[in-house]
């Protein structure tokens with residue numbers, strides 16, 4: 001897992017460690033790590049042009065000391081101060097190493113020329129101390145760096161990205177590489193901030209023993225553990241998932257959710273709905289065992305044994321849909337509620353009072369209705385809202401979006417690293433609910449089922465778009481060689497995604 005800690009906890013750990021170390025030692029560790037990454041990125045360090053963008057805090061200090069180290073090894077280093085007060089000792093070290101410092105608040109042309117001509121730019125404008133939109137001249141410098149042809153290395157956090165949340169309120173540095181110290185910050189893992197980071201390199205500055213449990217974690221491939229069929233697995237032990245979706249009018253969501261479950265490793269998929277949806281699912285997925293049901297409180301009685309339920313996609317939000325959602329949530333089995341089921345829940349939050357696990361999979365609009373918040377506010381502060389929703393609704397909440405987040409009370413929030421804009425197409429959410437339902441039925445706890453499902457779903461989309469597993473080491477700006485995909489393509493690529501993590 002990649003771990004991230006809230007900014008306040010990073011500062012507390014830094015204070016505790018600093019108290020045991022000689023003054024300035026921690027900043028030297030950070031600067032050494034930063035300089036080492038920069039040296040690796042340059043084909044030749046000797047004679048390379050390196051520009052430092054230096055803000056008024058310790059982030060600027062790190063950049064200055066790293067610049068001094070590079071200057072001592074022969075780089076031509078120029079510092080561009082963004083503030084009249086920049087780190088004194090760091091400035092001294094850079095000068096002593098032969099680095100050049102532009103005048104304070106240099107005319108834009110001079111700074112622009114230096115940035116445009118640099119082989120490598122170190123962004124030391126703001127780190128974890130940055131708040132709100134970048135002010136001038138920081139904003140202009142961030143823009144110049146983002147447009148420059150040289151390699152941009154962000155120190156700790158790309159300036160303009162809120163380290164705690166990933167929020168970006170104005171111009172921000174678009175980095176090729178972000179060198180972060182001690183632990184990841186949540187804003188490096190969550191969009192929009194994550195999209196500004198490029199490759200994130202973690203430098204160990206010895207904070208480990210002083211850090212508490214992480215607040216946010218992102219899976220690596222080895223952390224994704226779908227239930228694996230053992231030698232004596234029969235269809236019941238591998239998990240039977242029951243899906244109640246679609247109706248007389250809407251059938252596409254039903255077919256897609258059933259497909260996600262069929263290819264999601266369920267031992268058996270039981271599908272129940274109105275006759276038309278049942279007919280179409282039966283045609284498309286002969287593997288599924290189907291039952292025609294009526295929207296009555298005893299609707300589940302004819303369906304047979306299941307180990308987890310999925311309810312909601314294409315169900316409709318009227319009284320009939322509500323009856324079915326109520327029946328499913330009345331069981332003592334794990335339940336995933338999606339789509340129309342969530343709209344029902346927004347007016348029937350009483351249905352969430354149950355002891356078995358409940359997993360909700362809203363997008364921002366659905367979450368807005370569920371917790372009475374504003375959709376834009378949710379998009380701007382996804383981490384805070386998904387946490388709040390999990391606490392208020394006493395459920396595991398998977399918030400879909402550019403970075404899918406999964407929250408459960410008192411557990412680190414799971415960030416999905418495999419998302420792709422290609423998934424922003426109709427029906428992919430239905431596939432996800434079937435897939436995650438299959439993982440729930442296979443025995444994964446709700447948080448793991450949701451996080452693993454999101455991971456496999458994103459990976460399947462990438463594989464479908466690329467026509468195969470993604471090639472490692474593609475250069476930024478290279479043609480992606482990807483095609484648009486449909487929700488159905490995601491289902492078809494699920495086996496390849498499973499193969500990649502098993």
Ligand SMILES: NC(=O)C1=CN([C@@H]2O[C@H](COP(=O)(O)OP(=O)(O)OC[C@H]3O[C@@H](n4cnc5c(N)ncnc54)[C@H](O)[C@@H]3O)[C@@H](O)[C@H]2O)[C@@H](O)CC1
Nearest residue numbers: 014027056057058059126127128129130131133134135156
């Ligand atoms: N505390 C520590 O022990 C260590 C800190 N380190 C570095 O120190 C950084 C934190 O340093 P600071 O707490 O001094 O904070 P920063 O240097 O991140 O930011 C504070 C400075 O940025 C300015 N600023 C804030 N928001 C701004 C905005 N929107 N527009 C323009 N200017 C803005 C402030 O006026 C202040 O000058 C970390 O990110 C890391 O790079 C590392 O050296 C490792 C050790």
Ligand SMILES: [K+]
Nearest residue numbers: 123126157159
């Ligand atoms: K920075």
